[in-house]
Amino acid sequence: MIPQEKLNQLKQKLEGEKETIEQEIKELEKAPDFGDSAADPEAEEVDEAEEWSTNNALSQNLKVRLLEINSALSKIINGGEYGICEKCGKEMEIGLLEIDPESRLCKECKLNTKL
Numbered sequence: 613m614i615p616q617e618k619l620n621q622l623k624q625k626l627e628g629e630k631e632t633i634e635q636e637i638k639e640l641e642k643a644p645d646f647g648d649s650a651a652d653p654e655a656e657e658v659d660e661a662e663e664w665s666t667n668n669a670l671s672q673n674l675k676v677r678l679l680e681i682n683s684a685l686s687k688i689i690n691g692g693e694y695g696i697c698e699k700c701g702k703e704m705e706i707g708l709l710e711i712d713p714e715s716r717l718c719k720e721c722k723l724n725t726k727l
């Protein structure tokens with residue numbers, strides 16, 4: 613079992629990460645900023661479109677992380693199976709949770725699972 617004090621620390625960490633990520637997603641999903649230097653409008657439009665799709669991919673990744681963070685948080689809040697590996701059912705090391713509090717797999721399973 614993870615001590616309550618540690619659990620509170622991890623919860624705070626997750627909440628902090630959640631805020632940061634939500635902020636980043638907001639930034640990434642801002643509409644591209646058209647209208648500055650119109651030296652070569654056509655070329656610029658292509659750049660903007662490329663940037664837009666890169667940003668979209670980034671924000672998709674962040675959204676996946678956000679889901680994992682939310683799921684970890686709800687496990688902590690509901691006193692559920694937080695810290696239990698979803699693959700082998702073993703308790704995860706606290707050291708791992710400190711580095712990666714939204715982790716759903718223990719160290720061993722992580723190594724054996726190519727994501």
Ligand SMILES: [Zn+2]
Nearest residue numbers: 697700718721
């Ligand atoms: Zn495992």
